[in-house]
Amino acid sequence: MQQTPFCLRVGHLLPESMSDSNTSDFTNPPTFLLLGIPGLEGAHFWISIPFCITYALAVIGNLTILLIVKKDSSLHWPMYYFLCMLAVTDLVVSTATIPKMLSIFWFNSREISFSACLAQLYFTHSFSVMESGIFVAMALDRYVAICDPLRHSMTLSNSVVAKIALAVVLRGSTIILPHPLLASQWQYCRTNIILHSYCEHMAVLKLACTDITISNYYGLFVALFVSILDVFLIALSYTQILRAIFRLPKKEARLKTFGTCSSHLCVILVSYTPALFSFLTHRFGHHVPIYFHVLIANLYILAPPMLNPIIYGVRTKQIRDKLLGIFVQKGT
Template identity: 75%
Template sequence: MSDSNTTDFTNPSTLILLGIPGLEMVHLWISIPFCTMYTIAILGNFTILFIVKKEPSLHVPMYYFLCMLAISDLVLSTATVPKTLSIFWFNSREIDFSACFTQMYFLHGFSVMESGILVAMALDRYVAICDPLRHFTILTNPVVVKIGLAVVLRGSMLILPYPFLARRWPYCRTNIILHTNCEHMAVVKLACADIRVSSYYSLFVALSVTFLDIFFIVMSYTQILRVIFSLPTKEARLKTFETCSSHLCVILAFHIPRLFSFLTHRFGQNVPLHFHSLIANIYLLVPPMLNPIIYGVRTKQIRDRLLWLFTHKLT
């Protein structure tokens, strides 16, 4: 066999996803929690979409944004997890060169979209609490559609340079990616060229999206908390805050693993490779799994509708 994995090739037709480096012997065991979380994410997010579609009282901005979040979670997890499981179960490590860049685009594009959807949900909570009498006149269906389109366009356009820049580089060192998926920097680091343009642009996107979105969310909740603390009774304050609790939990579930993954990837040169890979996978698996659980448990309308469906089916 020729040493095609290391020398004498440029832009190979296939790339090799190694999986979780250093933990190859326990891939089968790791696949159990991965498969469990993915199954919960698929069932949970489809349940959210089904309940919102079937329940007319949920046809309001908050639940439209929740449906956008569910769709984003479904795409984000499905773009990566099935291939990861095929590596763990069948040792199917090869991925087509073009398919790798397609996965890269969906992975990062829908991550940016999800962050934007969380900002839109913070806007909804801000209007609902700070200007409740005009909530449905401000966030009309056409406005919700425009916000959704803006979120999709931002994610699509910001990430579009990722695969285009990555395809420019010659790949002549190795075709082995030390990861379970085609994460942007994991791929471009294989190039035998100066990849500073790709590196700086991905840093710009990560910082601008993360910190701008967190800034807008913090500004919204600063105003929300100001209104909450001005309410006359403790019961009223707790009841109003309860309407935001699910959204706050989802924000934390999304941004904490994301920031941790970003910081370890950029500044954790001494962090083991398997830890990098595990953190990156947690970021892709945990939020899609937790989001429908959080909203299902903490949102009375969804919880009641779900219980009604179960009892109706059993009787």
């Protein structure tokens, strides 16, 4: 006997009015239903605890970075401007997804309107692309600071930094725009149940019953174009940086100079590693359990916003000193 697909065996999770309509024919369904982490529903409450702590740390950490840079005029340099941009993108990505996840885990609030789902999809992916662009801008800043330090302020003037920031925002906002536009045109006649904890692009596309080849190939193009281009530019910058470092005569000078890049390299690893795993499991991990897909995708959303401010707070002397100064003042 043929087994009923999992996505059609969840009527007990839905309100009665929704369970009757989860296989209706519709182009734009009025609502989607997010299952959270399929297969781990019984552990949702316990999973929500680290999720909540992580989100709280992300909000506190990134807001602290923004406030410190805003108040201290000595930090009004390109490196810290780009760090503020990174903090804003982390706040947007985490806030666009995690509160809804927690409402699913705590209150079983699974419904999300079609337009809200597409908006979540757009903001999550567009700001992720912006974050990748910020890493390139940070690599450029490190390259100029180390390879041409005497012209750093001239090369990366405020106007140049503003133009770089505008380019990063425009690229992220425009290259992802076809995702929700195309998704709004597809017919969703299989189910309106998303086997995910947020409206991730591929999870939404899997619900369509029309030919979504355009969306599939465009999504693959965006992922490869952004990742390959940005990794290439970052690698090119650090190749030149390493060449400049190895020309320094003293070992102490080499270590100190390379130390100025360590925060940036750590943040890149924290962001790109779960993103790479998420991409590979979606595209090639067809036999990987679905809860593993979702957990990896959640790790990509959760880890960078929490760890980025911690890494920069610990590894960047200027920010570390400002934080210590705040705590010392409060303690006296």
